[in-house]
Amino acid sequence: MSHFLRRQGWVSGLFALLIVLFIATRIIQPGYGSGDFGSLARAVLPYAFAVAAQTVVVIAGGIDLSVAAMMALTSVTAASMMAGASEEYALFVVPFVLTMGLVLGALNGLLIVVTRVPDIVVTLAMLFVLQGAALLVLDAPGGGAAEWLKALISGTVPIPGLPDAIDAWLPKALLVLIVCLCVIWIPLRRSRLGLSIYAIGSSELAAFRSGVPVKRTRIIAYALSGLFAAFGGLALTMSTGIGAPIPGPYLLASVAAVVLGGVALGGGKGGLLGPIVAVFVLRLVRTDLTLLAIDPNVTAIIEGAIMVAVVMFGAFITMRGRQ
């Protein structure tokens, strides 16, 4: 147990923080119930996918500044394809958009590997390219989404044999998130490829000398990031019913949650669970601040301050640990 706690110390701490925040929320707003939790899960969904996209790349020792723009592009593509189309057509749109994310992500990785330009610059350039492409697809928010897609993340999961009171705490959005992430992440983590991703993040030279195909692994890491970002874009279209070509605040939020989630920015450390819990923590803080009727602008200040404080604290801890 103590071994587990030490290894998962950061994540356990985050879970504790999350529980404390839930209790705080109940104290602030005694009526906070399952319905509010459902809307929290829905609000978290795009953020969580953005964070997953960032996490994979950061573990591989890089950074992806184009996450938000990728989400915007996939979102408008999905929305404009589904506008006025039949419900069945969406069955084709979803895999198409996901493949698009995968390919564009792989393009990111390929450009980094081939041109040897620093990843920050390549993804920065891609940020402009993807943003421009999103504006070409739709120059104003619009489009549509299939009804079954929208229904996929609203409401709760009915599980037979469980009373409604517990059922109500299982929003579909949360289930979609868990399923999508687990289906990709768990097999990856257990595979050789997953190990390679950690290896190149930890030390590229050591990985290369141990026979890890560094270039291929890097491209795959960025491709996975693109795939997660495409999920995020779809989630945006699903929750709003439209696509918006201007990227939301997902880049900053994803980097913040990755750091808060215990993934070292140098690469090679951390997992997916921490950042996902961190997203819930960050969103719940925002909910609490709204419930406390604090000016939304002050909320932005508090969020930024929390982020900076947490990062400083984390850096301080690692420094103490090293000495």
Added chain:
Amino acid sequence: MSTSAITPVPFGRRLKRFMADRPLVPLIILLVILVVILQILRPGIVNERWIANTIKFAIPLAILAGCQTMTMLTGGIDLSVGTVATVSAFIMATQIVNQDPVIAFLLAMMPAVLIGLINGIGVGVFRVHPLIMTLGTSLIGTGCLQVYQRTVIASGAKIPDFLAWLGTGVTWGFPNALLLFIPLAALIVFTLARTGFGRLLYAVGDNERATRLSGVQYWQVITALYLTSSLLAGITGLLYIGLIKAPSLSLAEPLVLPSVAAAVIGGTSIFGGRGGYTGTIIGALILTVLTTLLTILQMPEGARRILFGLIVLFVTAAYLRIVEER
């Protein structure tokens, strides 16, 4: 024959080596090519007025790119420059209404000092990644600005005549902003190349551990660096408000990513230890001319952004290839 003893070096190889030794040459060639393309597309556009205008718009970008150059030399980055510039500009424009200009100026510089100090302490003492630290402080700065805006909504804003003169005025064909920029640029170049502080920046970026073991107080260098960067950004904000003449809550934000691009195009390594400010200035000019070029082509906004991204990527890749040849 005495010449046959020397194996002739192929011309292409020699050209490449020449360019690698003088990294500024390919950049200047690129700038000239862009201007020539512009002249071909729209004959007669390249005149005295156009040049003055281009320089006017390149200067704020060049100063912000200077912040990036200095921080990138140590392996960092300063993404809070946009927010700092915006905050300074906004405070200046609103405080000048019923304050003495000197006091308004000091008030406008306060947030720059504060954000710079926080950045420096976070990066230097707590060892936070500069990207995260500066993103975080820029988030806080934007939030504070929005709250502040609420308190001054009644008093309105005005652009001080002096800043308007400095930002937009042209004397004998030279933009007045050069009066500010030339000393500033000379100071940055001099600091980087000839002073101990500049050498420390290169040293920290090249090998931080070795620098610390040699007895350098790392946190002092970094704090001074981020403070300088923030102050420069604040001054840029004042210059930019004189140029744009409309205070807004996201005034200088669009300049942040191009400022990083300008520094990278100018040959500064994002991993630290290599680069200089003269390249950055030309990088800023290239980006400004490029923006004009894309505007003149009358493409839709989306296509313009795509081209901008692709060109930044292409130029950086080509430039790295040339410089790495040596």
